[in-house]
Structures are given as structure tokens and as C-alpha cells.
Amino acid sequence: MAEQTDFIALLTDPDRLQLMLLACPDGVIATDEVGVIVLYAGASETMFGFQPVEVMGRSYRVLLADDYSFERLRDELASEGRVSNYEIPAVRKGGAAFSAAVSAAVMRDRYGGTLGHIFYVRDHSQVREIEDALRSKNAQLNHLVSKLDHLANHDQLTGLLRRGSAVEFAENVLLESGLDRADFGVALFDLDHFKQVNDSYGHLVGDRVLSTIAAVLRRTARQNDIVGRFGGEEFVAFLPGADLDAVSGFAERARVAVERAKVAISDDFSLSISVSAGVAAIPSCADSLNEALRIADDRLYAAKRAGRNRVVRTDPEGDEQRSAA
Amino acid sequence: MTNESVPLELGARNRLRLIVNRTTDLTPLKSVATKAIQLAEDERSAAMDLATVISSDQALTAKLLKLSNSAYYGYARRISNVREAVILLGMRTVRSVAISSAIIDAFKVPELERGGFDQDLFWAHSVAVGLVAELIARETRLTRPEDAFTAGVLHDVGKLAMMLAEPAMFGEVVDLVNHEGMKYRDAELAVFEIGHEHVGSRLAQRWKFPDSLVSSIRDHHPAKGVHAISNLSDLVAAADLACNREGLACGFDWTLDETRRSVAAVPPAVDIAINKVHGGMATIEEKARAFLLHVTSRAPHWYAPHHGESAGERADEAGAA
Numbered sequence: 324m325a326e327q328t329d330f331i332a333l334l335t336d337p338d339r340l341q342l343m344l345l346a347c348p349d350g351v352i353a354t355d356e357v358g359v360i361v362l363y364a365g366a367s368e369t370m371f372g373f374q375p376v377e378v379m380g381r382s383y384r385v386l387l388a389d390d391y392s393f394e395r396l397r398d399e400l401a402s403e404g405r406v407s408n409y410e411i412p413a414v415r416k417g418g419a420a421f422s423a424a425v426s427a428a429v430m431r432d433r434y435g436g437t438l439g440h441i442f443y444v445r446d447h448s449q450v451r452e453i454e455d456a457l458r459s460k461n462a463q464l465n466h467l468v469s470k471l472d473h474l475a476n477h478d479q480l481t482g483l484l485r486r487g488s489a490v491e492f493a494e495n496v497l498l499e500s501g502l503d504r505a506d507f508g509v510a511l512f513d514l515d516h517f518k519q520v521n522d523s524y525g526h527l528v529g530d531r532v533l534s535t536i537a538a539v540l541r542r543t544a545r546q547n548d549i550v551g552r553f554g555g556e557e558f559v560a561f562l563p564g565a566d567l568d569a570v571s572g573f574a575e576r577a578r579v580a581v582e583r584a585k586v587a588i589s590d591d592f593s594l595s596i597s598v599s600a601g602v603a604a605i606p607s608c609a610d611s612l613n614e615a616l617r618i619a620d621d622r623l624y625a626a627k628r629a630g631r632n633r634v635v636r637t638d639p640e641g642d643e644q645r646s647a648a
Numbered sequence: 649m650t651n652e653s654v655p656l657e658l659g660a661r662n663r664l665r666l667i668v669n670r671t672t673d674l675t676p677l678k679s680v681a682t683k684a685i686q687l688a689e690d691e692r693s694a695a696m697d698l699a700t701v702i703s704s705d706q707a708l709t710a711k712l713l714k715l716s717n718s719a720y721y722g723y724a725r726r727i728s729n730v731r732e733a734v735i736l737l738g739m740r741t742v743r744s745v746a747i748s749s750a751i752i753d754a755f756k757v758p759e760l761e762r763g764g765f766d767q768d769l770f771w772a773h774s775v776a777v778g779l780v781a782e783l784i785a786r787e788t789r790l791t792r793p794e795d796a797f798t799a800g801v802l803h804d805v806g807k808l809a810m811m812l813a814e815p816a817m818f819g820e821v822v823d824l825v826n827h828e829g830m831k832y833r834d835a836e837l838a839v840f841e842i843g844h845e846h847v848g849s850r851l852a853q854r855w856k857f858p859d860s861l862v863s864s865i866r867d868h869h870p871a872k873g874v875h876a877i878s879n880l881s882d883l884v885a886a887a888d889l890a891c892n893r894e895g896l897a898c899g900f901d902w903t904l905d906e907t908r909r910s911v912a913a914v915p916p917a918v919d920i921a922i923n924k925v926h927g928g929m930a931t932i933e934e935k936a937r938a939f940l941l942h943v944t945s946r947a948p949h950w951y952a953p954h955h956g957e958s959a960g961e962r963a964d965e966a967g968a969a
Contacts, residue, residue, distance in 0.1 A: 502695040613737075
């Protein structure tokens with residue numbers, strides 16, 4: 324019982340209440356029903372810099388940075404009855420704006436009439452600074468990660484996707500397209516006589532030849548096609564939506580374009596290059612990406628054996644069994 | 649369709665019917681398998697139907713996903729549902745896994761868990777034959793590799809049916825093989841008067857398997873050996889011979905007993921196909937083991953090690969012990 328008596332004594336003792344308000348680390352501000360400041364206690368003075376006499380009797384608008392913030396807070400309070408940790412631009416004496424976290428409530432009497440408002444204000448500027456700094460660092464980090472990602476996914480020499488990434492992107496497209504098996508073309512290209520180019524003209528020329536082919540393939544492909552460097556002098560193109568005819572047409576256009584693209588070695592000499600290609604399509608030749616790649620590889624090999632610089636779209640030995648089904 | 653290439657005696661015909669009837673009573677095939685078998689695979693909706701059918705069976709789905717994410721397929725990305733498996737691994741692959749797994753499941757009956765004839769080795773041989781058949785199909789382009797796998801896995805299924813329906817007679821066969829040194833096939837004909845290929849093909853017919861599969865089971869013991877591969881039956885027969893040659897026998901461990909290995913010649917395409925695999929037959933054996941591990945959810949009892957140096961060492965140890 325003694326404790327309860329102390330508690331009531333505490334609440335009814337104005338001196339103690341005042342001391343409690345002064346000790347509050349947040350700004351404690353009370354207004355009357357029209358928003359005129361009647362209490363300005365706690366950390367208010369150190370936070371805002373105003374003396375009590377300077378703000379008592381004025382609207383709490385004087386503590387906020389602009390009309391918009393004031394109206395926002397006022398309307399929110401009017402409609403919700405309370406706000407909690409509401410971040411709002413406030414202003415110190417002299418006009419320096421800072422970010423404040425405001426919790427506030429409408430005080431009502433027992434009949435529901437408005438007595439006024441009570442605000443608890445916390446200086447949020449440091450938190451805001453840290454948060455802003457974090458955000459900008461995070462943005463930088465994201466940028467770096469995406470750069471790294473690009474480096475990891477792309478071949479440095481040709482700028483094309485690496486093998487693993489190209490296959491992964493192709494799988495993503497297949498997974499998105501669903502089980503009813505939209506057409507999907509696969510073309511594998513291999514530079515003809517690359518070893519001779521390297522041996523006769525050196526690796527720098529070899530690199531330029533590879534870059535040239537990469538550029539041709541990218542130019543020939545559409546926006547949604549996936550073009551990658553598959554290995555040494557091998558390239559792959561995945562063509563979403565392309566059937567065997569379409570992917571064969573693409574490979575043939577690329578083959579002709581490579582044939583026409585001369586690689587200049589000196590002012591008066593340029594090198595002619597060519598590619599062989601094997602093509603396959605889902606679902607007409609294969610029912611999975613791996614199978615389609617395997618078939619395209621077989622056909623690429625057949626193109627090599629048949630004399631290079633050509634596109635093969637059927638299985639060796641004229642066997643049409645796979646493509647017919 | 650008549651499925652007997654050789655007309656059978658009346659008594660043998662009755663026994664055949666009896667064995668098949670009893671087996672279908674004792675080993676009801678899951679509806680998933682029946683549906684998967686009957687799927688019209690060239691229709692565009694088939695892939696979706698298959699995914700729906702398999703997804704309805706949780707146990708099968710779990711096995712399929714485990715297998716899909718294992719070294720068996722060596723797939724880099726995680727496959728998390730049947731739909732993804734169908735798209736990434738291909739519908740026919742998923743279908744053949746579903747059928748094989750359902751049949752291995754169907755024969756998981758207590759009556760068969762007895763000594764003499766090792767069921768784990770039975771499936772080890774069957775899956776190895778399936779894998780070799782798949783490789784030969786790739787090489788020769790005679791049939792779809794996935795269909796060859798299914799046919800290989802099921803080629804000896806008649807043996808299990810005989811064991812299940814006539815345990816006493818089957819015990820005699822095993823006895824003759826183990827103790828009298830008879831060849832399995834001779835012992836089987838001596839005791840049952842019918843070959844397991846007839847039982848298997850009749851069973852496959854009952855399960856409504858496609859005709860090519862039924863005849864590949866029926867004809868996998870050609871009287872004159874396999875000289876050329878021109879259809880699924882030759883292909884399975886050749887794969888069977890190749891596995892027996894390596895000692896991966898059906899139900900018996902003859903890996904270390906060279907005298908009992910098959911010496912019949914196989915067409916050159918078989919060895920070309922096997923040698924295209926990195927590691928050859930040892931890799932195929934490992935794959936078969938991985939397949940059974942994931943499909944039966946336990947490590948299968950296996951052949952004595954016999955590839956490379958470690959096999960020799962271990963054999964020596966066994967000899968010394």
C-alpha cells in the first residue's frame with residue numbers, strides 16, 4: 324500500500340512532475356486545443372535553442388521547418404489521434420533545419436473533447452546522417468557488385484557472355500517460357516583454322532579475329548538472343564522463339580557476315596576468316612538444353628568434316644530421325 | 649499381338665500365365681507409372697501432363713528431385729520442382745526415370761528379400777544395361793536414348809516375376825547356378841521350361857508398355873548372338889552382353905570370377921559408345937549405383953570392387969583374410 328500512496332503522491336506533486344519533465348531526454352511539448360504551445364519542457368530548449376518565453380503562446384508551427392510539414396503532422400494527428408516516430412523536418416532557432424522523430428497524441432477529456440496535444444520530439448539528425456551515409460555506401464556497393472558481376476559473367480576479350488552464364492541465361496528463358504515448350508534455337512559456331520591463324524600471324528591477330536566474330540554474332544542476333552563465347556574459338560547463340568528454320572537462317576546469315584568481315588592485318592593486307600556451325604532446336608530436335616547443345620555440337624563436327632565454312636542442320640549420315648519427331 | 653517368337657508347350661503357356669497373373673496381383677503398378685507410360689510424348693501438352701502426374705506422387709517427386717540434383721546428372725543449378733526438372737532435364741528423361749523408379753518400387757516386396765539371388769545386384773545390372781543401352785542409342789541414333797534406358801532397365805524384369813510367383817522353383821534355379829555352375833539361362837529353362845524374356849514381355853504387355861519396349865524385352869536373348877544393331881531389341885541385347893562381359897551380372901556377383909563372364913562378341917558400336925564416356929565402364933557402374941542410391945533412398949549392396957588398382961588390392965586382402 325505504501326508504494327501506491329507514493330505513486331499517487333508523486334503524480335499529485337507539481338514539483339516532482341516538473342522535475343520529471345525536465346529530466347526527459349526528449350523534448351516534451353504540450354499545446355492547447357488550437358495548437359498553441361503551453362508546455363515546453365524536457366530537452367526542448369537544448370534541441371530547438373528557443374527559450375521557453377520565445378515559444379510559449381505561439382503555434383507549434385514555429386518549431387517545424389515549413390508549412391507543408393506542419394500541415395502534414397496536424398492532419399495526421401487529426402485523423403489518427405496519434406502518431407509515433409513520425410520523421411519530419413524541424414527547425415532550430417536561427418533557421419537551421421534538422422530531422423526530428425515526433426511521437427504525439429491528442430489529449431481528450433472524459434467527454435471526448437480535445438484538451439490539446441502532447442508531443443515528444445527526438446533529434447533524429449544523427450540517425451538520418453548515418454542512414455544517408457549507409458544508403459550512399461550501399462548504392463556504391465551495388466554498383467561495384469554489378470560491375471564485378473558483369474566481369475564474372477562476360478568474357479573480357481569479346482565482351483560476350485561466358486559459357487556458364489550463357490547457359491544459365493538460356494535456362495532462365497526456358498524456365499520462364501513454361502512447359503508447353505515454346506521454340507528455342509541453339510547454334511554453335513567454331514572458327515575455321517584458328518590454329519593456323521594463331522601460328523601464322525600471332526595471338527594478337529588471333530584475338531582480333533575472335534573479337535570480330537563476336538561483333539558479327541552480336542550484330543546478327545536480335546535483342547533477346549543470348550550470345551556467348553563457348554570456349555576457345557567456339558561461340559554459342561541461344562535464340563528464344565526460333566525453330567530449326569529460324570535458327571538455321573540465323574546461322575547462315577552469321578556465316579556469310581563472317582565471310583565478308585575481313586580482319587585487317589596491315590594497310591594492304593587483310594585476312595579472310597570463316598566459321599562452321601551446327602544448329603538444333605527445342606522441341607523439334609531435342610527436349611532439353613543439354614540435348615540440344617549435344618546435337619548442335621555433333622552437327623558442328625559434321626560441318627567441319629564436310630569441309631568447313633557451312634551450317635549443318637541435320638544429323639550426320641542424312642539421319643533425320645531426331646529432327647523428324 | 650503375338651509375343652512368343654518360339655511357340656511354347658501348353659504346360660509352359662499355363663505357367664507363364666500363372667506367373668504373370670500372380671505378379672500383377674502382388675505388385676500393383678502405381679498409377680503414376682501407368683500414366684507416364686501412356687503419355688503421348690509428341691504432343692505439346694505432354695510435358696505439362698507429365699509434370700502434373702508426377703507432382704501428384706510425393707515420394708516419386710522427392711526421388712526425382714534428389715536424383716536431379718545429384719552427381720548423376722551433374723547439373724550445376726538447383727532443380728527445385730518437377731516442372732523445372734521436366735524443362736531442364738527434358739521430358740523423356742524425367743519420364744524414363746519415373747517409369748524405372750515406379751517399377752523398382754513395385755517389386756520392393758518382402759517375399760523377394762531372400763538370399764541366393766541378390767535383388768540389389770539385379771537392379772545394378774539392369775540399370776547398368778539401361779545406361780549402356782542409352783549410350784549405344786546415342787551412338788547409333790536408332791532409338792531415343794531415354795527409351796533405350798527404360799528398355800535396358802526393364803529387360804530382365806521377368807526374373808523378378810518368376811521369383812515372386814514361384815519362389816521354390818526359383819530357388820532351384822539359383823541353386824543350380826550357384827552350386828552346379830550352370831548358366832542362369834540353362835538353369836531357368838531346365839526348371840521353368842520358359843525363359844524370363846517371355847515372362848517379362850508378357851508383363852510389359854499387361855502394363856500396356858509400347859510395342860517396341862515389349863519386343864525388346866522378348867528378344868533380348870537372340871539365339872544367334874548380336875551381330876549388328878538394327879533395332880531396340882539388338883541394342884538391349886548388346887548392352888546386356890557388354891555388362892555381363894564386365895562382370896556386372898544379374899543377381900550374382902561375378903565381377904572377380906572371370907570364368908563366368910560372358911565372352912560373346914558385341915558389335916563395335918557398343919565399345920565405341922562406352923569408350924566415349926570419360927572413365928568408361930567404371931563411370932557407368934558408378935552412375936548406376938548413384939541412380940539406385942537416389943531411387944531407393946539407400947545405398948545398394950554392390951559388386952566387389954574390380955576397376956583399377958584398388959580392386960586388385962582389395963581382392964588380395966579378401967584372399968588373405
